[in-house]
Amino acid sequence: MIGLGRVGSQVAITLTQLGHEVLALDRDPKVVQSLSQQLTHVVQTDSTDETALRQLGVPDFERVMVALGSAVEASLLTVLALTEIGVSEIWARASSNAHAKILNAMGVAHVIFPEAAMGQRIGHLLVSRMLDFVEIGADFALAKARVPGDMVGRSVAELCLWERYGISLIGVQSPGQNFAHAHPDLVLPPDSILIVEGTIDQVQAFAALT
Known part of the structure; x- marks a missing residue:
């Protein structure tokens, strides 16, 4: 789970409660600290950095969700990085129809509009x-x-x-x-x-x- 705002954090917590192994990433240290008691693996990192993603073992996960809907540039760069390191199935939150179209064009498997x-x-x-x-x-x-x-x-x-x-x-x-x-x-x-x-x-x- 990349991006631990309201949507990303709740999805990560739910998956953890269901017994799934979840690696949660966010660039804000305060957010990471606030969720450290609820999530087993939560790390501060730059999700647009391919090297950092590889070091954290992100390519080994079956699915990756990018919940950076409001940060469009970071969302797109993160999806690009995930594609480059060989992630097979990417889910992503979109903040607009234009954002969704770009995500689809980049090969995102599922584009989500939680607010809509x-x-x-x-x-x-x-x-x-x-x-x-x-x-x-x-x-x-x-x-x-x-x-x-x-x-x-x-x-x-x-x-x-x-x-x-x-x-x-x-x-x-x-x-x-x-x-x-x-x-x-x-x-x-x-x-x-x-x-x-x-x-x-x-x-x-x-x-x-x-």
């Missing part, structure tokens, strides 16, 4: 009754919604959600319980939370039934 993605998610939540929302592709989504009142006490098979609403029920959470996979014989309890999938319009329409 979060803005889209919040926008959908603001204008709907969904409890949570994850867009997958151009017109498909997973959504969390409360069980509609007229569906309480009825089985998944009886409700025919696909035929009536064009959505599939993935999971159900009863009050005080963890989510469980939905199956045809499952009866929806009161005050439960549902995970559904379908087009964006379909999951929004289903959430509006609550």
Whole structure:
């Protein structure tokens, strides 16, 4: 992980908590020091320096993410250095469409717009009754919604959600319980939370039934 701002640091911490080996790099010594208790391998360095990257073993890592979205020049020079030392898969955060186009032209495998993605998610939540929302592709989504009142006490098979609403029920959470996979014989309890999938319009329409 190169760049330990809000996005980079949180991704690095999450990966570490998931049990992955993470080498985190930033040129600011204060940032490095602040994360030294949360990350196992965090180093102050200039990520545009090919020699420094080689010495740290960066080419040995399966993936490298460049989270220097606001520092466009440093981001591009870092990607160039990573390419030169033979990193096979590079992910990078972009701050604009122009930045993203250059990253794509440089061979970056995945270009990420975290602010735009979060803005889209919040926008959908603001204008709907969904409890949570994850867009997958151009017109498909997973959504969390409360069980509609007229569906309480009825089985998944009886409700025919696909035929009536064009959505599939993935999971159900009863009050005080963890989510469980939905199956045809499952009866929806009161005050439960549902995970559904379908087009964006379909999951929004289903959430509006609550």
